[in-house]
Amino acid sequence: MKYMLMFVGTEADWERFSPEDRKKAYDQIGKWWGENVAAGKIVGGEELKPTSTATTVRRDTNGKITVTDGPFIESKETLGGYAIVDVPDLDAAIALAKGWPPLQTIEIRPIVDNR
Numbered sequence: 001m002k003y004m005l006m007f008v009g010t011e012a013d014w015e016r017f018s019p020e021d022r023k024k025a026y027d028q029i030g031k032w033w034g035e036n037v038a039a040g041k042i043v044g045g046e047e048l049k050p051t052s053t054a055t056t057v058r059r060d061t062n063g064k065i066t067v068t069d070g071p072f073i074e075s076k077e078t079l080g081g082y083a084i085v086d087v088p089d090l091d092a093a094i095a096l097a098k099g100w101p102p103l104q105t106i107e108i109r110p111i112v113d114n115r
Helices: 011-016 019-038 091-098
Strands: 001-011 042-047 055-059 065-069 078-086 105-110
Touching: 001 011, 001 091, 011 078, 019 042, 019 078, 091 105
Parallel strands: none
Antiparallel strands: 001 078, 001 105, 042 078, 055 065
16 A cells, blocks of 8 residues: 655754754664665655745635745644655654654655546
8 A cells, every 4th residue: 555654844854954963863763774675665755945935826706826935834843854765664664763863753645546
């Protein structure tokens, strides 16, 4: 079954990291990512650029479309990246998420299979 793991944290936390601590965190993430790709558990995913690069398109109830700079909602926590995983069940997805190195929240959602 496929799930999306969404890595949620604060951009301010990453900005406070020293260059050495940031490198250490990315090394740990790279190791976790590589091991799980090699095991066939991660089938896709990417890190996202900061929310300052986001663009939001909204359609109101009258059909008017507005395009604005910035994320959909203003929030302290933001989506920093995601992984698409293919594992037997939710318990396996949770186990995988528990191994994620940084101290962040991970939201897990099943992916709809419309095939």
